[in-house]
Amino acid sequence: MFKKYSLKSKALTIVSLLFVLVFSSCEDVVNLDLETGEAKLVVDAEIIWKKGTAGNEQVIKISKMAPYYNNTTPKVSGAQVRIENSTGDIFTFNETEQGIYVCTNFVPVLNADYKLFVTAEGQSFTATEKLTSVTPIDKVEQALVPDFGGEDVIELTFYYKDPADQANFYLTDYQSEFLLFPEYELTDDELFNGNDISTRFSDEDMKPGNTVEITHRGISKSFYNYMKLILEVYDGNPFSVPPGNIRGNIVNTSDANNFALGYFRLCESDSVSYLVK
Template sequence: MPILILAVSCTDVVSVDVPEGPIRLTIEASLDWEKGTSGNVQTVLLSNSTAFFDNENPAPVTGAVVQVINNDSGAVFNFADQNNGSYSTNSFVPVLGNSYTLNVTYQGERYTGTETLNPVSDITDIFQSLEDGEDDEALEINVSFQDPVDEENYYFLRFQSRNDQLPELFDIKDEFIDGNLATFYWEKTGDDDTDEFIPGETVDVKLLGVSEDYYYYLQLLIEQYESAGDPFSATPVPLVGNCINLDNPENVPYGYFRVTQMVQDSYTFE
């Protein structure tokens, strides 16, 4: 007599409660002064953080008091609330080498951070090539600048293709390029959800002179940004910037206060 054996497999759905951290103030204060401009118009963005698995955009913060002080001259720059999470001024005065302090008062707590305005080298050349990247048939963009001799400099190089949503970021320390003409390239390989560069594609380039502290903050930011989605990468952790909470030290804000000099240009592939 034939014997019928029936195997049944059951799958239990396990619901896991993921702990959520407290909502924190996020400070996006990038006072970037483009060479050749007055640099008077600047904006600080404030928002509240959201849960890691929340698809909603961060909630804009209104009703805060925002000001920046030049610690060398004593000049005070007040940033007006635009009622959409942005706070702006048209009277900021950037001075190379001067120290600036950001003060934010929100819901009875005071946040502060300090940075120094660092100079940046000019971009001497932007060109395309084929020979530097992984694929000798793929176009790449090259950016050159002259690093000052016998100075410790840190740079933030940002590429943004107008065909892509996300930028490519580089943190640069002049340890091995001191006093030399330095060239950095970016090649899109086509294996990271972006297509290779094509003739007619335009890339916007920004080069900023940054502080040592921001350089190391940027390193961690880029590492987490580039390893997103990698199952073998380290678990991402909240990045702590240079702003502190004077009234409640445990309620540390996210984000960073930076003051930089910047040069920018664009290149269209032929």
Template sequence: MQLKLYDHRFFVQLLLLCWLTGCIDKIPLDTEGMVDLLVIEGSINNQPGPYTITIKRSGDFSEDQLAIPDPVTGAQVRIVASTGESSAMSEIDPGIYQTDDLNFRGEIGKSYHMEATLADGKTYRSLAEELLPVPPIEQVNFGTIKQEVLGDNNVISEEDFIRFSVDTRIPDDGKRHYLKWNFTGEYVFSEIGDPSVPLKPVRRCYVPDNIDLNKIVIFSGGDGARKELTKELLVKDLDNKFLITYCFHLFQQSLTPGAYAFWEKVEALVNRSGSLFEVPPGRIDGNIINPDEPDEEVLGYFYATAVDDVRFFVQRRDIEDVVIFNNCNNADPELLALCLNCLLVTNSTLEKPPYWED
């Protein structure tokens, strides 16, 4: 299965901008010199390409400015291996570049960096990142839990959630290992019968679910000792997406120490409680530089990773002793339109994925 890291494309940039502009806590910041920064983000892995690099400018987030990112177009971009081979990249959308050579593929043991020359002639490159091996996924687990939720009128109630975790084995190879997990989902959305059209068939749509794009799950450890690791990945609402079948896509990635340090700071930023007494996360330094102007501040990170991936299906019959409400029983007119025509659900399709298990 080809890995698509679309969640990184805008995610890192948004987090960095939030950190710089203080959108998590309303704390005055000195924004002098923090205007129109370049943001470069991307990765290469050992699964078939193409691979993607995104180049944007942060926009003006000085006082009274909105800080809307602008795509950087017309750049010449390529990914280069330590052994000399490379692939040029074409701009498929404003500021989004993909490798041209479909035979160009990341290999374990090689190092990779990106190079970008902008339309104004400025050149940027990342530090080299080694593509390290990743241990295989042993098993994906799930179970239901109850958690207290603060609802309307400040009333606390217990609601059902589903929790996913992964089992993996850290090898006893004398090295410290750094891992990251990405995940996406898909679910079946079934129409209800339309009383005004009795003979109309009821259709099923297949809908992608981005889950929680702000969820950062990483691990550092091993130090040479074999370790059986169970890592909690996600706690998710047990809603009508689980009425029929839910498909959980999990990607387990290797990281270099530098990439891990970057994501560790991003994780600290995302998980901040907002307390005035909390120690703020350190500066989120990336690995992108301007060789001709070393003092120029550039945001973002380019990394290399090996990937092991798995699909895990949850059927409604697998979830016991839990009531899942069908939102299509709601009389809301806007929701009713979706229930009568599942193609109105964002990004839905009637085409059943070839790997789907009913």
């Protein structure tokens, strides 16, 4: 099953709605008074092992939630960050700039268990995950396909072989100069287990000469379910209020109610830099 999500659609919807609100009245200015919630800690902890690399350098980012109209995200300095594997090896992440924590000696092992430890602002957090493998991208093809507007658009299709002996979940992102934000696609192999899988990407702004960066990850089922909820919120009405905070796997061991946002995940990835013809 495939599902594509784009943060670009959210931005366009917001612009369209604001256009209607502002220009429907020449005299009144509409100010939206949005409530400011608790500034929770946000831990962006993706350990990503790109095929063909050592995977020794990894980055974890720690910040705090900001009000909707803020142009900057508050970075969290002075945190203590480490990851331990199941054999007791410790990988320390040192702060290289505000809110950015880097490890240069990480050792990735497929299917191994890892535990994250974060101490920040007097609170302690932990999370546990396995490093999930990914099947490599076999090839990328390009074609012109009809669009709903009547004009043909460029479509990219990449292919990979799904393993038959396990349930697999994938997260792919597409990045390019014509995209304001990355586009994400979630895939599970429920209907395609053990078969060749083809995944398609198109955008009306994609032109010859553009370079599209495709990053294809293997992810756990729990992270798949988490990302599905996150991306469904982004594709919904931007002015709607989600039914509740979407919690990841990061647990506050000091105060269970004061949980951090984000998800600790470890993914093997394959990537292709494709030049559009």
